[in-house]
Amino acid sequence: MANNKMLVSFFIASESIFFLMLILAYVNFHGDVIDGPTAENSLNPVKTGIFSIFLFASSFTIWLAGKSIKKKDHAMLCVWLLATIILGAIFIFGQGMEWASLIGREITISRNVFATTFFTLTGFHGFHVCVGLIMLSILLGLTIAGDFKGPRSDGIECVSIYWHFVDGVWVVVFSVIYLWAFL
């Protein structure tokens, strides 16, 4: 029997290294910038923090989705999957607004090493969130069409593992970029 959960778990271990390298690059250049945009003078940790809460909440809702399928509660599975997608989408929307604001102030990836590492790190994270949203949408679509009767589903469990990973990465990224600069 192919072990899907084992695959996803090793996959997120591998992706963790990828994110670690992007974080190391950010950390390496942190403090190198003397003039020009830096985390302290360009970012809004409160606003981003609020949007982050939406992402963390989506981990809670997907956990509830996992509990729903165990109880074979098809309707609630749909509800919690949808809630996860909406919360994740709000997070991405917030990221998009932050990027737009930076670009509007002419802080682009080529501006300086802070901007380069900032956009790369948040960009790849956002990309992983979007991939997760696509997978969640597929799950939601299939669930609405009648699939995932429960009590077990490798699909729901594996996407959950991936989603928690994406959330976990954001905890680290938020701490390194926002908390480290402002605390």
Next chain:
Amino acid sequence: MSRIPLVPENVEPLPSIGESEGLLSWVGSIDHKQIGIMYIIATLVYFLIGGLEAILMRIQLAHPNSSFISPEIFNQLFTMHGTTMIFFVVMPFLIGVGVYLVPLMIGARDMAFPRLNALSFWLFLFGGLLLYYSFFTQSGAPDVGWFAYAPLSEKPFSLNNGPTYWAIGLLASGIGSIASGLNNIVTILTLRTPGMTMRRLPLFVWMILVTSFLLIFVIPIITAAFFMLLLDRLFEANFFNPASGGSAILYQHFFWGFGHPEVYILVLPAFGIISEVIPVFSRKPIFGYEFVAASTVAIGLLSLGVWAHHMFAVGLGNVTNAYFSLASMLIAIPTGVKVLNWVATMWNGKLRFYNPMLFAVAFIIEFVIGGLTGVAVASVPIDWQATDSYFVVAHLHYALFGGSLFAIFAGVYYWFPKITGRMLSECLGRWHFWLTVIGFNFTFLIQHILGLVGMPRRVYTYPDMPYWGTMNLISTIGALILGISVLIFVWNVIVSLRNGDPAGDNPWNAWTLEWATTSPPPVFNFDRVPPVRGRRPLWDLAHPDMPDEK
């Protein structure tokens, strides 16, 4: 009046290219044996191309002040030769032969994720094709060396688009390799036939397992570096450009953080092949199985901590250099343990020098030479003399050619009968073997001296220094002999595919599970998997009174 049998036949031969729906069935295949064969054929083609690049370089270097090939083209040749041989020959061959053999060796029907397996192959193939497409563009192939150090690989130093093709092609192929690593890990951990505990795993499978862990943990490092390089090149990001605050050293750390474990990825499966071949052709079980397995894990772990021995000349400082020097020398210990185990296996064995064994024994000698020069350059003062000279070129070729490639040839001669159902010609194989040994050593032994007298690597020509011309000429003659040996090998493959002796299930009288089925195996691999009560299931089956484990 239907000619379709009502009950499907039990044993189906593999579809051949000749059948009418042949080609499409290969393109859409998710069968691990077909995918493995496609990997092997593709790597052979890339090998011939990479070899041609090498021969062109050697012809250019045969005489001082030569202008047979321009410096621009020469730079593209050495970049493409290195990239091809590492990423599109040795790595995918070892992954491909693993894909073919691992399910068979563990008594499984296929890999854990057959479609992911196919994805890995196609990503490898098309990554390579994208890279080679660059030769046909106006600015040509990448010309920045196979490491593509920043800022040379960035604008304004590199005005050609080659490095972009390089990064994207390798990105694609690398993602495929991560997928292979994941697939292998899950396959080996979950699909072993009952009775096959981890301590009864064939050593080749152990090596693939450790290699797979290395793959999934180190390819992300280079993936990050490739993305950063591409962002720098395409969007003027500032990762590696010192002029705008970036760090060229960061690129080197990332590149070698991947690059050093990569060379172990290139050699551990080769060790696995040797660990299968030597016992069979010594008619003895491997000496010290646990030590071979444990030292493999040790090498895998240690390999993650030695990367900066490629950066001794960068100026990281004495303390850093000293740590990396010591750690690198430490890796010689588990490697030495393996060499002792192989030799001890042969000791008092009934040695049969068929072609697989010839290449396996030559592997030990050549790889030890490569290992010794490696320990030499692990010493910082020696490295300061030898770095970026032909001494390093000699070292890396003894390890990768004398090591990995010789092991690959041993594996080809050993498993060709299983994969195709036919034996390779022993006679042509011997010609191939001896011409390879002679050609290889003529090409690379003298390069140690060339390096120590000061010839730098990656130069398209050189001045008429004393004996430089003679030594280079010897090296070129060796390369031409190697070229001939490869032609003989290809001829052997073609002729044997047509007319080779039928192999039967177990032509070498070997003991692992792949030999317990027909050659080639049926689509479903095994009619019945033999019981596994030891490391050599077929020995136990044939000698019920003398099993390996009581």
